Amino acid sequence: MHAQSMHFKPRAAKALANETLQSNLEKFNSTGFTALRAKAVAEFGPELFEKLRGEGAAIRDRGLASLDAWIERFEAEATRRGATVLFAETREEACELLLEVCRRHGVKKAIKSKSMLSEEAGVNEALEAAGVTPVETDLGEYILQLAGEPPSHIIAPALHKNKSEVADLFAAKHRAPRKTDIPLMTREAREVLRGHFLSADLGLSGGNFLVAETGSGVIVTNEGNGRMVTTLPRVHVCMTGIEKVIPTLEDFSILLRLLTRSATGQPISNYVSLFTGPRGRDDRDGPEHMVFILIDAGRTGLLGGAMQEMLRCIRCGACMNHCPVYRAVGGHSYGWVYPGPMGSVLTPSYLGLENALDLPQAATLCGACSVACPVKIPLPELLRSLREEQVERGLRPRRERLAIRVWSWVAQRPRLYALATALAARFLRLLGGRNGMIATLPFGGEWTRERFFPAPTSWRTFRALYAARPKRLRRTR
Amino acid sequence: MTEFYTTVRNGRCRARSLACYDFFMRVGLFVTCLVDLMRPSIGLAALKLLEDAGCEVVVPAAQTCCGQPGWNSGDRESARALAEKLIGEFEECRYVVVPSGSCAGMIRTHFPEVFENEPEMLARVKRLGERTYELTEFLTKVAKPAGVSAGFNVTVTYHDSCSGLRELGVKAHPRQLLAKVPGLKLVEMEECETCCGFGGTFSIKYGDISSAMAEKKCAHIQASGAQAVVLGDLGCMLNIEGRLRRRGDTKTRVLHVAEVLAGER
Numbered sequence: 138m139h140a141q142s143m144h145f146k147p148r149a150a151k152a153l154a155n156e157t158l159q160s161n162l163e164k165f166n167s168t169g170f171t172a173l174r175a176k177a178v179a180e181f182g183p184e185l186f187e188k189l190r191g192e193g194a195a196i197r198d199r200g201l202a203s204l205d206a207w208i209e210r211f212e213a214e215a216t217r218r219g220a221t222v223l224f225a226e227t228r229e230e231a232c233e234l235l236l237e238v239c240r241r242h243g244v245k246k247a248i249k250s251k252s253m254l255s256e257e258a259g260v261n262e263a264l265e266a267a268g269v270t271p272v273e274t275d276l277g278e279y280i281l282q283l284a285g286e287p288p289s290h291i292i293a294p295a296l297h298k299n300k301s302e303v304a305d306l307f308a309a310k311h312r313a314p315r316k317t318d319i320p321l322m323t324r325e326a327r328e329v330l331r332g333h334f335l336s337a338d339l340g341l342s343g344g345n346f347l348v349a350e351t352g353s354g355v356i357v358t359n360e361g362n363g364r365m366v367t368t369l370p371r372v373h374v375c376m377t378g379i380e381k382v383i384p385t386l387e388d389f390s391i392l393l394r395l396l397t398r399s400a401t402g403q404p405i406s407n408y409v410s411l412f413t414g415p416r417g418r419d420d421r422d423g424p425e426h427m428v429f430i431l432i433d434a435g436r437t438g439l440l441g442g443a444m445q446e447m448l449r450c451i452r453c454g455a456c457m458n459h460c461p462v463y464r465a466v467g468g469h470s471y472g473w474v475y476p477g478p479m480g481s482v483l484t485p486s487y488l489g490l491e492n493a494l495d496l497p498q499a500a501t502l503c504g505a506c507s508v509a510c511p512v513k514i515p516l517p518e519l520l521r522s523l524r525e526e527q528v529e530r531g532l533r534p535r536r537e538r539l540a541i542r543v544w545s546w547v548a549q550r551p552r553l554y555a556l557a558t559a560l561a562a563r564f565l566r567l568l569g570g571r572n573g574m575i576a577t578l579p580f581g582g583e584w585t586r587e588r589f590f591p592a593p594t595s596w597r598t599f600r601a602l603y604a605a606r607p608k609r610l611r612r613t614r
Numbered sequence: 615m616t617e618f619y620t621t622v623r624n625g626r627c628r629a630r631s632l633a634c635y636d637f638f639m640r641v642g643l644f645v646t647c648l649v650d651l652m653r654p655s656i657g658l659a660a661l662k663l664l665e666d667a668g669c670e671v672v673v674p675a676a677q678t679c680c681g682q683p684g685w686n687s688g689d690r691e692s693a694r695a696l697a698e699k700l701i702g703e704f705e706e707c708r709y710v711v712v713p714s715g716s717c718a719g720m721i722r723t724h725f726p727e728v729f730e731n732e733p734e735m736l737a738r739v740k741r742l743g744e745r746t747y748e749l750t751e752f753l754t755k756v757a758k759p760a761g762v763s764a765g766f767n768v769t770v771t772y773h774d775s776c777s778g779l780r781e782l783g784v785k786a787h788p789r790q791l792l793a794k795v796p797g798l799k800l801v802e803m804e805e806c807e808t809c810c811g812f813g814g815t816f817s818i819k820y821g822d823i824s825s826a827m828a829e830k831k832c833a834h835i836q837a838s839g840a841q842a843v844v845l846g847d848l849g850c851m852l853n854i855e856g857r858l859r860r861r862g863d864t865k866t867r868v869l870h871v872a873e874v875l876a877g878e879r
Binding site for chain 1: 652658661671673674675678679685687692693695696699706727776812813819821822823825828830851857860
């Protein structure tokens with residue numbers, strides 16, 4: 138996927154001005170996943186859930202601490218059960234491996250279940266270029282494939298579209314009468330997809346987890362398309378990041394409890410599919426060939442570094458659901474595959490800090506994401522570390538760095554500071570006029586574009602007022 | 615006893631016995647740079663609340679800023695210099711009280727990160743952090759004043775500021791104190807825990823997103839039917855008040871919890 142992550146600011150401005158998008162986001166915010174998660178946590182017991190979050194974080198840390206060993210174990214177990222395990226260092230290499238599999242098995246059509254990694258690697262473009270037709274079968278992804286748009290949320294990819302937009306799209310692309318009844322629209326999509334399911338040569342899925350002790354892949358879905366993709370076609374390819382390897386099935390059971398509750402507020406998703414090797418001699422269904430493609434694409438670069446905790450991520454989307462910035466500007470503003478707080482860490486980590494200058498900055502560090510994160514990733518701290526790296530590498534505007542340094546220099550000199558603030562209080566108060574509101578703030582024009590800046594409420598600073606107290610009422614040391 | 619008192623006054627008993635500090639409840643008030651400049655009445659209100667609670671309040675004259683702007687902008691060096699300055703100024707106090715969740719959070723949660731590679735400073739900063747409180751937290755957990763202010767016949771709603779709420783766990787404290795104000799009625803607004811969009815330098819770097827977030831907050835405040843929104847952080851105050859007035863609301867008051875409790879409103 139072509140990255141637009143360096144254009145966050147203009148994209149966000151466009152999103153804020155787009156009324157349809159704003160009303161779609163508003164609907165998502167008020168009836169969406171946050172309320173469902175809150176309910177699920179309340180039902181589970183908030184204290185128990187806290188404990189579970191701690192366990193989830195510990196499991197992920199344990200897996201990541203000896204990731205190489207667990208990957209080897211996974212490879213050995215999966216191979217022993219008849220699957221092929223391939224490794225790709227880059228996104229391009231991953232596509233090449235996939236195309237190689239397609240060539241070997243004479244694949245003309247590939248059906249896909251939802252996979253963010255396939256977005257990351259640009260799989261659809263690569264398949265099309267090689268003459269293989271990719272068909273998205275997750276309803277949201279299917280809508281976006283018809284519309285030619287990227288997802289705007291990692292688990293609800295088409296949340297930026299409303300029913301009427303989808304109705305128009307279906308009417309145009311399916312060449313059928315326009316329908317606005319959701320069950321009817323879904324049925325229409327299912328009818329189109331049914332043919333693809335039956336005629337596809339290859340099923341491509343992502344992987345929520347890879348279980349090392351059994352060599353299994355896991356997908357957690359709600360629509361059932363994932364199960365068809367992984368069992369119907371002759372070949373099943375599961376493509377996922379190397380960090381998704383977890384040690385045991387027991388670990389998986391704990392992470393699953395966290396994942397579905399954090400994502401959609403469900404105690405468990407409609408489908409949980411574990412796939413272990415291709416169809417066996419006595420199996421009645423399943424693919425003849427099963428291939429895992431494990432992709433690095435920058436992940437090992439995070440191991441052992443300041444961003445390692447980010448690799449714990451289990452892709453539930455809770456951070457973006459709770460992020461007030463995401464909720465205001467939507468996922469497309471972020472410009473690459475992963476939006477919201479996790480995206481603001483992953484995009485600069487994978488694509489380079491210089492290619493996503495705004496992302497670590499475009500956060501209020503309010504902490505709503507880290508409180509909701511099922512594996513306790515300290516997202517605000519990671520964003521702040523990235524800001525520090527930006528400063529160290531000279532990637533911030535000079536004016537900004539100078540302003541902070543001048544502020545700090547003055548604040549280290551109390552007398553000068555007292556003088557400066559005394560003058561500032563008078564100046565700002567004058568600017569505020571009779572109603573005490575500054576309409577255009579000098580050096581802070583962005584503040585006052587859609588807001589006033591309240592002027593100081595007194596001509597004198599607190600320190601001046603305190604110094605004017607009778608001596609017996611003052612304690613300065 | 616007199617000897618004890620003199621020793622404390624001269625600030626010389628720091629290592630000998632913390633118990634004598636406890637006796638006098640010697641509290642260092644860090645007013646914060648924004649209160650100092652933008653709304654000194656909050657500092658005076660905090661002072662009154664602490665004195666009324668029987669504390670001996672010290673206001674170090676050289677205090678300025680906790681270093682948060684530098685820290686959040688990724689300028690560790692600037693943050694470190696100001697943090698060290700603050701530690702020196704307040705180290706001798708038994709308690710440090712701050713009428714701001716974000717500055718108290720900076721001292722308690724982030725100072726240890728600033729000095730993570732300096733063991734000696736880290737130990738000092740952790741000792742200081744343990745004694746640092748957000749104002750309403752201090753008034754409910756430690757000082758526990760007997761009386762409350764004069765009545766205030768008004769319906770208010772409370773905005774939970776992010777750092778106070780999520781870094782320090784300040785949630786029940788201001789509500790408990792407000793419940794004691796005769797005549798005051800608290801109604802909760804929708805999404806009282808959602809960020810108002812201030813975020814320090816975020817508010818001037820991404821003015822449009824920040825304003826859009828403030829707009830949502832203001833809509834929730836107005837929908838609650840409250841005559842005033844009460845909160846505990848200057849940043850949110852400036853942001854919310856600026857947006858309320860800009861959208862033409864001149865009636866809804868924006869008050870710091872210290873102002874309400876001290877009866878200085």
